[in-house]
Structure formats: structure tokens, C-alpha cells
Amino acid sequence: MRCVFFVSFLLTTASIAGQQAPEVSQAKLFTYGELLRQHNVALTESALTNALKSADADVRYLAAMKLAEDKASDAIPSIRQALEIEKAPRDRVNIALALGLLGDENGGTELKKVCRDKSFVPEFRLYAVRYTLDLHSKDDTDCLTAAREISVSPTATVADRVAALSLLTQFGSLTPSELRKTSAVMQESLGDPEPTVRMAASNGLAGLGATSAVPFLASAIAKEKDENVRAVFKADLARLQGGGPH
Amino acid sequence: MATFIIGQGFQPSVHEGNTYVPVGPLLVGTQNEFLDQYSESSNVSLLNYYGGGNSCAQTCSQVYTNVCGQSILNHSFTVTYTKSTISGTPVTLVTVSE
Numbered sequence: 454m455r456c457v458f459f460v461s462f463l464l465t466t467a468s469i470a471g472q473q474a475p476e477v478s479q480a481k482l483f484t485y486g487e488l489l490r491q492h493n494v495a496l497t498e499s500a501l502t503n504a505l506k507s508a509d510a511d512v513r514y515l516a517a518m519k520l521a522e523d524k525a526s527d528a529i530p531s532i533r534q535a536l537e538i539e540k541a542p543r544d545r546v547n548i549a550l551a552l553g554l555l556g557d558e559n560g561g562t563e564l565k566k567v568c569r570d571k572s573f574v575p576e577f578r579l580y581a582v583r584y585t586l587d588l589h590s591k592d593d594t595d596c597l598t599a600a601r602e603i604s605v606s607p608t609a610t611v612a613d614r615v616a617a618l619s620l621l622t623q624f625g626s627l628t629p630s631e632l633r634k635t636s637a638v639m640q641e642s643l644g645d646p647e648p649t650v651r652m653a654a655s656n657g658l659a660g661l662g663a664t665s666a667v668p669f670l671a672s673a674i675a676k677e678k679d680e681n682v683r684a685v686f687k688a689d690l691a692r693l694q695g696g697g698p699h
Numbered sequence: 700m701a702t703f704i705i706g707q708g709f710q711p712s713v714h715e716g717n718t719y720v721p722v723g724p725l726l727v728g729t730q731n732e733f734l735d736q737y738s739e740s741s742n743v744s745l746l747n748y749y750g751g752g753n754s755c756a757q758t759c760s761q762v763y764t765n766v767c768g769q770s771i772l773n774h775s776f777t778v779t780y781t782k783s784t785i786s787g788t789p790v791t792l793v794t795v796s797e
Contacts, residue, residue: 475743480722482701482709482736491719511721515710518725522708547725554727580724587727611785648783649792681753681781 485519498525505535513539514547521551529557536563542577550584561590568596575603575613582620597624597631601638604654611647618642618653622660636663643673643686651677652685659689667693703733703763711736737776737795746782746791754781 486496492512494504496519504516513535520528529552536548536559546567553560567573567581582596590596603609604617621635639661642654655673658666670690677683708728712719726734746752760775774797781792 475741475745475748477739477741477745478713480711480713480736480738480740481719482726482734483712483719484704484707484709488710488712488719488721518708518710522728550725550727583724584727647785649785649790652781652783652792679783681783684754685781 485515485522489515489519498523498528501525502528502531505531510541510544513541514544514551517548517551518554521554524555526555529555533557533559536560542574543580546577546580546584549581550587553584553588561585561588564588565590565592565595568599571602575606575609576616579603579613579616579620582617586620586623593624594631597621597627597635600624601635605638605641611649614642614645614647614650615653618650618657622657632661632663633665636661636666639663640666640669643669648679648682651679651682655682655686655689659692662693664693703735704728705733706730707733709734709736711738713740737778739778739793741791744782744789744791746780747789751780754779756780 489496489501489504489512492507492509492515494500494507494512494516498520501516501520501523504512507513507516517532517535520532532548532552532555536545536552539545539548546564549560549563549567551560553564564581564585567578568585570578573581578599582600585593585596600617600620604614604621606614609617618639621639624631624635627635636658639654639657642657643651645651645654651673655670658670667690670686670693674683674686674690677686706728709726710721711723711726712721714720726736728734746755756777756779758775758777760773762770763772763774765771777796779794779796781794783790783792
């Protein structure tokens with residue numbers, strides 16, 4: 454048995470010091486059943502199947518995930534039907550994940566389709582990337598490409614670029630060619646206008662163990678004007694050179 | 700204290716008004732694993748607010764126990780706070796490492 458820790462990088466926010474007391478909060482983890490009960494949905498298979506047609510978008514995907522958690526294989530046709538007519542991007546990927554968890558190949562196929570779809574909302578396209586990794590899909594090339602595209606996309610938000618760079622370190626067994634391509638976009642991101650993205654790129658290169666990027670990171674340290682970013686670059690360079698914690 | 704059930708998945712949510720709003724991707728539970736998450740958010744940049752320098756770090760340790768109260772895992776993690784900006788707005792980045 455092992456424990457998987459989801460490490461949140463987070464915390465945006467600003468405002469001038471002294472104007473208001475900070476409100477610090479943590480995200481809470483809810484089971485699908487807990488959230489469905491908050492929406493007054495019973496947890497029987499028939500109630501969950503009906504909830505796939507709910508007007509509430511959250512209820513639709515939560516019902517699909519609860520059915521997957523309950524291993525309700527006989528609900529697969531209803532979940533497929535729900536996916537076919539689903540328009541909300543978050544629901545599309547979450548319902549596809551539910552199908553994938555139930556062993557239905559339509560789930561993985563839909564997630565890869567979303568990965569290929571450059572017009573899909575980047576935040577949820579990255580969900581598809583993450584879920585494809587969760588499902589241990591054998592061919593995740595489309596999703597690897599999607600994460601690379603989003604990490605250097607000028608139209609993606611800062612949060613999406615950071616998330617994409619983080620996901621890029623999670624693809625196992627990259628071919629030398631894929632490793633070069635992934636390392637290249639991370640090196641490109643070392644020059645991103647946003648400091649948080651530059652730090653994520655540096656973390657990514659260290660996480661990838663891309664020793665070929667050492668000269669690029671050294672050069673980025675020399676050019677970097679932000680003291681905090683430079684400190685992160687230096688720590689990651691030390692990791693890459695084997696002199697720091699992994 | 701929270702209970703983590705092996706194989707159970709989660710939807711992270713944040714409290715807004717009188718309700719919890721789902722945020723982020725679903726956390727997929729699999730056999731033989733249980734999930735935990737660390738997160739922290741604030742409406743102000745904490746290092747700017749408290750004048751805590753450019754960065755600081757805190758290491759915490761925790762013990763996971765099974766339903767019989769037996770220790771099954773000792774774990775420590777380090778939370779690092781770093782001053783930065785997003786689109787010119789001061790922020791404090793929070794990262795967690797094992």
C-alpha cells in the first residue's frame with residue numbers, strides 16, 4: 454500500500470500589505486458521494502443513472518464518477534449516452550474519465566480526442582492530459598503534444614502554462630526524441646515573461662533530469678533579473694548536477 | 700483528522716459563500732493507494748503582508764494510522780513560500796515537496 458500526495462502549487466493573490474487581514478483557506482477533499490448528497494442525490498444506481506441527465510453540470514459528472522467508483526459496469530451505456538450529448542468541457546473530460554475507469558475504451562478515446570483538439574478550453578484539455586496519465590494509457594503521444602503546446606502558448610493563462618509544465622514531468626519512459634522536444638519547450642519557457650512560469654520551467658527541467666539543459670539553465674541564471682527566480686534556477690541547477698535534493 | 704479510504708477518489712473544493720465549489724481536476728483513486736492533498740490559498744500575498752522576506756520554508760511531519768490506530772506511515776513534507784508576481788501583481792507561491 455502506498456500513499457499518493459497531491460502537492461499543490463498555489464496561491465495567487467495580491468493586494469497591498471496592511472489593507473486587510475489575510476483570509477487563508479485550504480481546498481477540501483470531498484468524495485463524489487458527499488458532494489452528491491449535498492445536491493440531494495441518492496446514491497443508488499438508479500438515482501445515479503437518472504442524475505446523469507441532471508440540469509446541474511456538477512451533478513452529471515459526479516454521478517458518472519460515483520458509478521465508476523461503484524464499478525457499475527451495467528451503467529456504461531447510460532454514461533456513454535451522457536458523454537455523447539455533453540457540451541460542458543469540464544463534464545466532457547470528467548465523464549470520459551469515468552468511462553475509462555470502468556474499462557470502456559470510449560473514455561480513453563474521448564480523452565485523446567480532447568488532447569488533440571486545439572480549440573478545447575486549455576484548462577480542461579490539461580485535465581484530459583492528466584486523466585490519460587491516470588488511466589495509464591499506452592499511447593499518450595497526443596496528450597504529451599498537447600501539454601507541450603499549452604506550456605508555450607501565448608494565449609494560455611499563467612496557471613495553464615504552469616500546470617502544463619508540471620504535467621510534462623509526469624510522462625514516463627520518454628523516447629530520446631520526445632525528451633529533446635519536451636526539454637526544448639521547457640528551455641523556451643525559461644524566457645517566459647511571467648516569473649512563475651520561468652520557475653515552473655526550471656523545476657520541470659530538474660524533474661525531467663534533463664542534464665543536457667544544464668548550459669541553458671546556467672545561461673538563464675546569468676540573464677535572470679528577478680532574485681527569487683534566480684534562486685529557484687540555482688537550486689534546480691544543483692539538482693540537475695546531482696548536488697541537491699531530488 | 701481525516702479518513703482516507705484506499706481506492707477512493709476525490710473532488711477538491713473550496714468554500715465560497717454557503718457552498719463548496721469544485722476546483723481542479725478529479726483525484727483518481729486506485730487500488731492499494733490512498734490520496735492526500737496539501738493546498739493553501741489566500742486573498743493576500745502572505746510574504747508581502749507579513750514581511751517575511753523573499754522566501755521561507757517550513758517542514759512538517761505527520762503520521763498516518765490505520766483504523767486500528769496503528770501507525771502505517773511517517774511522512775514529512777516541506778512547504779516553501781516564494782515571493783513572485785503574476786501579471787505584475789505580487790503573489791506568494793506555495794510549493795510542497797516531500
